[in-house]
Structures are given as structure tokens and as C-alpha cells.
Amino acid sequence: MIPLMKNAFLNEVETKKALADFILNAPRLSMDIKCLEFEKKFSLFQKRKEAILFNSGGSANLAIMQALKNLGRLKDKDKVGFSALTWSTNVMPILQLGFEPVAVDCSVKTLNVMVESLDRVHKKEKLKAFFLTNVLGLVGDLNLIKEYCEKENIILIEDNCEALGTEIPSGKAGNFSVASSFSFFVAHHMSTIEGGMVCTDDTELAIMLRIVRANGWDRNLTSHQQIDIRRKYDISNEFEAKYTFYDLGYNLRPTEITGFLGTYQLQFLDENIKTREKNFLHFEEIIKTNPDFLPVEHSHISLLSSFAIPIVCKTPELREKYIAQFTGGGIEIRPMIAGNIQRQPFYHKYVKNRMELPETEFLHFNSFYCGNYPELTEIEIEAISSCLTNY
Numbered sequence: 001m002i003p004l005m006k007n008a009f010l011n012e013v014e015t016k017k018a019l020a021d022f023i024l025n026a027p028r029l030s031m032d033i034k035c036l037e038f039e040k041k042f043s044l045f046q047k048r049k050e051a052i053l054f055n056s057g058g059s060a061n062l063a064i065m066q067a068l069k070n071l072g073r074l075k076d077k078d079k080v081g082f083s084a085l086t087w088s089t090n091v092m093p094i095l096q097l098g099f100e101p102v103a104v105d106c107s108v109k110t111l112n113v114m115v116e117s118l119d120r121v122h123k124k125e126k127l128k129a130f131f132l133t134n135v136l137g138l139v140g141d142l143n144l145i146k147e148y149c150e151k152e153n154i155i156l157i158e159d160n161c162e163a164l165g166t167e168i169p170s171g172k173a174g175n176f177s178v179a180s181s182f183s184f185f186v187a188h189h190m191s192t193i194e195g196g197m198v199c200t201d202d203t204e205l206a207i208m209l210r211i212v213r214a215n216g217w218d219r220n221l222t223s224h225q226q227i228d229i230r231r232k233y234d235i236s237n238e239f240e241a242k243y244t245f246y247d248l249g250y251n252l253r254p255t256e257i258t259g260f261l262g263t264y265q266l267q268f269l270d271e272n273i274k275t276r277e278k279n280f281l282h283f284e285e286i287i288k289t290n291p292d293f294l295p296v297e298h299s300h301i302s303l304l305s306s307f308a309i310p311i312v313c314k315t316p317e318l319r320e321k322y323i324a325q326f327t328g329g330g331i332e333i334r335p336m337i338a339g340n341i342q343r344q345p346f347y348h349k350y351v352k353n354r355m356e357l358p359e360t361e362f363l364h365f366n367s368f369y370c371g372n373y374p375e376l377t378e379i380e381i382e383a384i385s386s387c388l389t390n391y
């Protein structure tokens with residue numbers, strides 16, 4: 001069996017030993033200095049001013065939407081576009097917080113939203129925000145989407161949970177928006193078991209994200225930020241401040257284990273991304289020679305931090321054939337994320353407004369993916385390659 005992902009951690013044995021040691025000696029395990037250290041290191045890695053650590057990527061997505069609402073940048077019933085090919089907890093906060101979700105079609109060529117389909121939707125629906133997903137480590141025309149959103153006054157948010165490390169010449173995926181989310185769940189590029197991050201250059205938003213993350217209080221703000229918010233709300237002493245709750249929030253806090261693991265795993269990330277890209281290019285060579293497949297376009301990407309290997313077949317019948325080939329070969333596979341999300345039961349239950357999504361619909365029925373990670377052995381790479389062959 002070749003699973004979607006083998007290990008919880010990069011350099012698994014060494015990391016588990018270091019983790020055991022950390023737990024034995026740490027003075028405190030709830031959110032503290034290790035989380036701050038990881039946030040600092042991650043913001044340097046990502047080249048963003050602020051990084052705010054969460055207990056999952058889904059929590060990071062929820063917190064972004066709540067923070068934008070608390071700040072009044074998004075209001076009840078505002079229309080929020082999103083990539084039709086995405087994960088459930090990208091779309092669910094749009095619904096949970098009273099906005100109207102509008103699906104935007106993803107291209108068969110890049111698996112991602114391209115500016116033309118965003119434009120088509122925006123002309124009709126007048127979006128207030130667009131929650132873009134960078135799918136499986138690939139990206140669409142991020143420069144054009146950013147420019148378009150600036151021109152049209154659309155708040156651009158990136159779900160970068162599947163594209164940590166991917167770069168185009170003008171910057172890293174996750175840096176084209178007001179805020180971007182990351183996931184450190186086990187099957188992702190690096191893992192803290194469960195965990196997530198939000199990156200932003202917007203200090204006002206970062207302050208609100210820290211308030212949203214922990215109960216609506218100000219305890220995780222800097223002392224200057226605390227002075228400002230306490231002055232604004234006339235909170236005159238520390239005793240009162242301890243239990244003052246300024247805006248709507250949750251408990252989405254990570255633990256020191258998250259902070260420790262993130263800091264530790266970050267040192268192996270660059271190497272891991274290189275191997276993922278190398279594997280991707282190897283499998284792509286085989287995909288390109290097989291007329292049953294449509295290769296994915298990525299010539300605009302300068303560093304491809306592949307999350308998984310997408311396999312796009314020309315017809316649903318061919319997909320059946322290759323699913324059988326992979327399953328028979330003992331290779332774990334998945335549908336193309338949530339497929340056309342408009343087909344999901346939760347979407348049917350809560351959303352009336354359906355969009356035409358011809359390309360996402362094609363991907364729904366014609367594609368799937370298998371894992372790509374640095375621990376794949378030569379023999380396993382060979383086994384996957386052989387399943388990609390037209391027999």
C-alpha cells in the first residue's frame with residue numbers, strides 16, 4: 001500500500017524524540033513563547049509582517065472571515081466569491097457568518113481560478129470579497145487576480161493550505177491577498193499534527209485575528225495594542241482587563257506543542273519542497289506521454305511546492321480505468337478535493353444561488369489525485385509511474 005502520506009513529520013524519528021524531550025521539560029504547554037517563536041519564524045519564511053498561529057487551517061479560515069466582519073469590512077449578506085474547487089471549511093465560514101457564497105469556476109488547465117472567470121462572476125454578482133484557494137500547490141494568474149481585485153475593490157483572501165512554499169516570479173503564493181491561511185495537518189507540506197496559520201501585512205487585521213483566536217480578549221496583543229484598546233473602551237485597570245471581551249471570538253488557540261513542532265519542522269521545509277517538485281516533474285513526464293490525460297499547466301510557477309499529483313483524464317470512463325489501476329496497485333487516491341462544491345450535501349442544504357461551473361464540473365468527474373511526499377521510495381515512484389501508463 002502506498003498511502004497518501006506516510007509520516008506525521010519530516011524526519012519523523014528525530015522529531016518525535018525532540019518532541020518527547022520538549023514535553024518533559026517545557027514549563028508550560030498551553031499557548032506561550034514557542035507559539036510566538038514559530039509565528040516569528042514563519043512570518044520570516046513567508047515574508048509577511050504578521051503570522052498568527054491557530055489550531056487548524058479550518059480555524060484560520062473561520063478567523064479571517066470573523067475578523068473581517070468584526071472590523072466592518074464585510075457585512076451580513078455581502079457576496080463572497082470562492083474557488084469552486086476547494087475544501088469544505090473554506091466555504092463554510094462564508095455561510096456560518098451570514099455572507100452569501102458565490103462559486104467561481106476553476107480552469108481545467110491550471111486547476112485554479114483565472115481572472116476571466118472571476119470577472120464573469122463579478123460583473124453579474126458584484127462581489128465584496130473573493131476567497132481564492134491555491135489548489136494542490138498550483139496557482140492561477142495571481143498577479144492579474146490581485147490587480148483585478150484592487151481595481152474592483154474586492155477584498156482578496158487566499159486559502160494557501162495546499163500551496164505552502166509555491167512561488168511565481170513576483171512572490172510566494174499566500175502573499176497576493178490581504179490575508180492567507182495555511183494548514184499544518186498531518187498530510188500537508190509540514191505538520192504540527194493539527195495546526196494552521198494566518199499571514200498578513202495588515203496590522204489592524206492581525207490585532208483582530210488575535211482577539212478572535214482567544215475568546216475576544218486582548219491578552220495576546222502587545223502592551224501598546226492593549227493600552228490602545230483599553231483606552232478606547234475605558235478599561236482602567238489590569239484586573240478588569242483580564243475578563244474584558246471586546247468582540248466576537250472563539251477558542252481557536254494552538255498549544256506549545258504546535259509551536260514547538262512548527263519551529264522544528266520549518267528547518268526541513270525547503271528540502272522537502274524541492275523533493276516534492278522533483279517528484280511532480282517526474283510524474284508529469286509520464287502524464288505528458290499518455291494521451292488519456294490532460295497535463296496541468298504550470299509554466300508561470302517558478303517553485304512548485306506540490307501537495308499531491310493531480311491526474312486529469314479526458315473522459316469519466318478513463319478516470320474509472322485509472323482509478324481501478326491505482327486501487328489495484330495499492331495506491332491510495334482521493335477525489336479532486338471536494339470536487340464541484342455545489343454538489344456537496346451541505347451546499348444543497350444552505351445555498352440557493354447556483355453558478356454555471358463547466359470546467360469545475362469536468363474536473364469533478366474526470367480527475368483524482370495521489371500523494372506526493374519526500375518519503376516516497378524509488379520503488380514506490382516506479383509503482384505510481386506504472387499506474388500512470390496506458391496499458
Ligand SMILES: Cc1ncc(COP(=O)(O)O)c(C=O)c1O
Binds near residue numbers: 056133162184185195
Ligand atoms: C484548501 C484547504 N483549506 C483548508 C483546509 C483545512 O485545513 P485543516 O485540516 O488544517 O483544518 C484544507 C485541508 O486539507 C485544505 O485543503
